Amino acid sequence: MAAYPITPQASLSEILSRYVEGGELKAEYVRVEGEHSAMTVCISASTVGARVFTATSSNGLLYMHEQLHWAAGSRLPIVMCCVNRGVGAPWSIFNDQQDSVSQRDTGWIQIYCRDNQEIIDTIIQAYRIAEQVYIPVMVCYDGFVLSHTMMPVHIPDHEQVRRFLPPYKPHTILSPEDPRTINSVLFPWRRENPQGVLCDGYMEMRYKLQAAFETARTVIADTNRAFAESFGRDHGGLIWTYMTDDAELVMTGMGSIAAEAVAATDMLRAEGIKAGVVGIRVFRPFPKDDVVRAFSRAHAILAFEKAISYGYEGALCSDLKAALYGTGVNAPIHNYVAGLGGRDVKPRELAEAGRNAVALLEGQTMKNETRWLNCYTG
Amino acid sequence: MMHEVIWHGRGGQGVVLAAQILAESAYIQGFRGVTSAPTFGPERRGAPLTASTRISDEPIRTVSQIERADIAVVLDPTVMGIVDIFGRLKEGGVVIINTPHTADELSINGCFTVATVDASGIARQQRLMVAGAPVVNTPMLGAFARATGLVALNCFEKGLKKKMPADRAVSNFAAVAAAYDRTVITPKEERD
Numbered sequence: 001m002a003a004y005p006i007t008p009q010a011s012l013s014e015i016l017s018r019y020v021e022g023g024e025l026k027a028e029y030v031r032v033e034g035e036h037s038a039m040t041v042c043i044s045a046s047t048v049g050a051r052v053f054t055a056t057s058s059n060g061l062l063y064m065h066e067q068l069h070w071a072a073g074s075r076l077p078i079v080m081c082c083v084n085r086g087v088g089a090p091w092s093i094f095n096d097q098q099d100s101v102s103q104r105d106t107g108w109i110q111i112y113c114r115d116n117q118e119i120i121d122t123i124i125q126a127y128r129i130a131e132q133v134y135i136p137v138m139v140c141y142d143g144f145v146l147s148h149t150m151m152p153v154h155i156p157d158h159e160q161v162r163r164f165l166p167p168y169k170p171h172t173i174l175s176p177e178d179p180r181t182i183n184s185v186l187f188p189w190r191r192e193n194p195q196g197v198l199c200d201g202y203m204e205m206r207y208k209l210q211a212a213f214e215t216a217r218t219v220i221a222d223t224n225r226a227f228a229e230s231f232g233r234d235h236g237g238l239i240w241t242y243m244t245d246d247a248e249l250v251m252t253g254m255g256s257i258a259a260e261a262v263a264a265t266d267m268l269r270a271e272g273i274k275a276g277v278v279g280i281r282v283f284r285p286f287p288k289d290d291v292v293r294a295f296s297r298a299h300a301i302l303a304f305e306k307a308i309s310y311g312y313e314g315a316l317c318s319d320l321k322a323a324l325y326g327t328g329v330n331a332p333i334h335n336y337v338a339g340l341g342g343r344d345v346k347p348r349e350l351a352e353a354g355r356n357a358v359a360l361l362e363g364q365t366m367k368n369e370t371r372w373l374n375c376y377t378g
Numbered sequence: 379m380m381h382e383v384i385w386h387g388r389g390g391q392g393v394v395l396a397a398q399i400l401a402e403s404a405y406i407q408g409f410r411g412v413t414s415a416p417t418f419g420p421e422r423r424g425a426p427l428t429a430s431t432r433i434s435d436e437p438i439r440t441v442s443q444i445e446r447a448d449i450a451v452v453l454d455p456t457v458m459g460i461v462d463i464f465g466r467l468k469e470g471g472v473v474i475i476n477t478p479h480t481a482d483e484l485s486i487n488g489c490f491t492v493a494t495v496d497a498s499g500i501a502r503q504q505r506l507m508v509a510g511a512p513v514v515n516t517p518m519l520g521a522f523a524r525a526t527g528l529v530a531l532n533c534f535e536k537g538l539k540k541k542m543p544a545d546r547a548v549s550n551f552a553a554v555a556a557a558y559d560r561t562v563i564t565p566k567e568e569r570d
Contacts, residue, residue, distance in 0.1 A: 093420070142441075145415075145418070145441040145442075148416055149415040150414045151401075151412065151413045151438070152412060259439045259440065260439070260442060263439045342418060342419075344443045345442060346440075
């Protein structure tokens with residue numbers, strides 16, 4: 001375990017270090033001078049066969065950026081929590097998801113949690129997923145709104161966890177008895193190794209990482225199913241749904257904003273509007289087939305996002321549109337950027353956006369524009 | 379049904395801990411949904427701050443901030459002139475104030491039930507002091523129990539034990555029980 005404290009991750013790293021110091025957690029806690037080093041320690045420790053953990057937020061995650069690519073390229077099953085926080089400048093310690101969403105293409109699996117029970121359960125699942133597909137997993141949850149809100153959580157039984165997640169047995173362990181060169185320079189072409197075996201080039205290794213992501217979809221869904229069988233809690237595999245069976249208006253988002261959409265759905269249903277929620281639990285690998293199924297009957301879709309891809313729209317909205325392209329799902333998709341820098345997102349605001357989307361269904365042409373929820377300039 | 383509580387006080391008075399103990403005790407009482415949250419962001423000793431507790435029969439889905447609470451608890455009466463406590467309280471709601479004064483003396487306008495208790499006085503009497511200041515957060519839990527009837531005293535006793543060492547839980551519970559006995563409730567109909 002190696003971590004550098006940053007708000008709102010700090011309480012997590014502090015309590016874990018206390019567990020280590022008190023002997024409750026059999027781990028070595030490596031103190032580092034920054035997040036780049038924290039990830040480097042995790043990469044090194046994982047390479048010699050350790051199960052590793054780190055956590056960060058915001059600019060700390062961005063400081064790791066180069067090593068995030070390195071961890072994924074090295075195919076190390078590292079698990080990290082990203083306690084989502086807005087990115088400076090200007091400084092904000094408050095929640096949004098610009099930090100992890102902007103790291104979408106670093107080769108990490110990203111899972112977004114909607115409540116505190118899902119966080120603890122997902123971390124256990126994350127190791128089982130990472131150690132099967134050899135892809136690092138980022139478990140993301142909203143800073144302050146989840147990290148600093150106390151709620152009842154069932155702590156899974158230790159023996160039950162060990163049965164679900166046996167000790168890590170790496171396929172390769174770097175050791176002085178078996179010296180190897182790892183991640184040396186590769187050329188644009190394939191090459192024979194000293195034993196005369198034709199080996200993958202850089203491009204083949206990139207292809208294999210992408211192929212592992214394709215496999216990861218099944219592994220994530222299977223892991224969730226196995227977890228639900230063992231522990232009796234089903235958080236959804238790649239996505240989760242709420243009242244979507246007959247929903248005409250389907251709201252979607254990642255993390256706690258999707259939980260707020262569930263509360264908004266209850267409000268809209270009470271008014272007779274057939275609303276529902278598709279929670280995007282896994283952002284990478286993108287649940288392309290799941291979203292096509294989940295949105296197939298939608299008349300209107302609202303994508304709420306706590307991040308923006310500057311110069312276009314929310315990244316989730318773009319990915320959603322790409323997944324639905326050519327599938328016959330032609331419902332208008334309304335994109336909302338919401339809750340940046342900790343601006344509170346309330347169920348009544350999401351419900352109001354839902355009512356507007358319903359009103360727009362009556363004979364209005366769909367405009368491809370992103371709205372900013374509860375944001376007033378000038 | 380959901381009950382939303384906002385705690386008002388100053389940094390260092392245990393506002394956040396009180397919100398947590400209430401959530402813990404309400405869970406022991408049998409409420410399925412309980413959450414507690416501090417004011418998100420940095421906190422400074424002595425500066426006005428709030429914390430919140432939600433209590434519900436059903437699991438709670440929202441983690442958004444409470445706009446207007448059903449119940450406001452004021453640990454420090456000196457924040458009343460600084461913070462808009464009643465602007466964040468629903469009409470017909472309950473406000474529970476740590477004060478040696480009566481509801482009439484406080485001249486509160488608006489349609490609220492007012493509960494008063496001298497939590498600072500109780501803490502001083504029982505020598506429940508930290509760094510020279512009376513501990514007011516736990517006695518206010520007793521006033522909460524009396525004014526709302528939502529959580530029984532024995533649940534607070536168990537809740538305290540989960541949040542602090544046993545000896546401190548005993549001394550704090552004595553203050554909770556005393557505050558329960560001495561809380562004066564003035565329903566909104568009886569105020570002019």
